[in-house]
Amino acid sequence: GDSVTQMEGPVTLSEEAFLTINCTYTATGYPSLFWYVQYPGEGLQLLLKATKADDKGSNKGFEATYRKETTSFHLEKGSVQVSDSAVYFCALGNNNAGNMLTFGGGTRLMVKP
Amino acid sequence: GAGVSQTPSNKVTEKGKYVELRCDPISGHTALYWYRQSLGQGPEFLIYFQGTGAADDSGLPNDRFFAVRPEGSVSTLKIQRTERGDSAVYLCASSLRASPNEQFFGPGTRLTVL
Numbered sequence: 001g002d003s004v005t006q007m008e009g010p011v012t013l014s015e016e017a018f019l020t021i022n023c024t025y026t027a028t029g030y031p032s033l034f035w036y037v038q039y040p041g042e043g044l045q046l047l048l049k050a051t052k053a054d055d056k057g058s059n060k061g062f063e064a065t066y067r068k069e070t071t072s073f074h075l076e077k078g079s080v081q082v083s084d085s086a087v088y089f090c091a092l093g094n095n096n097a098g099n100m101l102t103f104g105g106g107t108r109l110m111v112k113p
Numbered sequence: 114g115a116g117v118s119q120t121p122s123n124k125v126t127e128k129g130k131y132v133e134l135r136c137d138p139i140s141g142h143t144a145l146y147w148y149r150q151s152l153g154q155g156p157e158f159l160i161y162f163q164g165t166g167a168a169d170d171s172g173l174p175n176d177r178f179f180a181v182r183p184e185g186s187v188s189t190l191k192i193q194r195t196e197r198g199d200s201a202v203y204l205c206a207s208s209l210r211a212s213p214n215e216q217f218f219g220p221g222t223r224l225t226v227l
Contacts (some may be wrong), residue, residue, distance in 0.1 A: 001164050004155075031213075032214050035137035036218075042220070043219060043221060044156070044218040046216075046217075049214065051214065090215075091155075093212070093213020093214060094213065095212070095213070098158075098168075098169045098171070099144065099145060099146075099168075099169075099212055100148075100161055100169065100172070100213065101146075101156070102158070103156050103157070104155050105153075105154055105155045106153075106155050108153065
C-alpha cells in the first residue's frame with residue numbers, strides 16, 4: 001500500500017537558517033503530494049501541495065518540488081523564523097486508492113531566536 | 114466562514130465505556146473523513162463518507178468502531194468498550210467533493226481512556 005517516510009525530528013535551527021525536511025513516498029499511480037503544518041495548540045493546516053510530477057508547491061516562503069524519479073517531496077525554506085516552529089507532516093493522496101490522505105510521522109521544527 | 118468543528122474538544126472516559134465523538138463539516142461539503150492521530154505520530158485514516166454512505170471504512174481498526182452520517186452533514190464516530198489503546202486525537206476533515214486534494218481539518222477531539 002501507499003506510504004510516506006519523513007525525517008525524524010526534532011529539527012532545531014537558529015532564526016534565518018535554511019530548512020530542509022526530507023520526505024519520500026511509495027505509491028501506485030500518480031498521487032498528489034502535500035505538506036501540512038500543525039502549530040502548537042492548533043489543528044492541521046494545508047501548507048502547500050503539488051498534484052503532478054515536477055510541480056512546485058509554495059506558500060509562506062516554503063517550497064517543495066514533486067520529484068517522481070526520486071519519489072520525493074522535500075520541504076525547504078530559505079530563512080526560518082521563530083513563528084515557523086511547528087510539526088510538519090508530509091502526506092500523499094491517491095485517487096487510485098480511495099480519497100484518503102496517507103501521512104508521514106511528522107517532523108517537529110524548533111526555531112530559536 | 115465557519116470551518117470544521119468537533120465536539121467535545123477533550124473526552125476522558127474509563128476503560129470499557131462507550132463514547133461518541135461529533136464532527137460538523139463545512140456547510141455544503143459532501144465528503145467527510147475521520148482520522149486518528151496517536152501521540153507522536155501522523156494521522157491515520159479511519160473512514161470516509163460521501164453523502165450519507167460510508168464510501169470506505171477500511172481504516173477502522175475493529176468492530177468496536179462505527180461511524181454514521183445519517184443526513185449527509187454531521188457525523189458521529191462511536192467507540193464501544195473503549196480500551197486504553199484507543200487514546201488518541203480523533204480528527205475530522207471535510208471536502209466539497211471526495212478528493213484528497215481539498216480536505217479541511219477540524220481541531221480534533223482528544224480522547225483519553227483511563
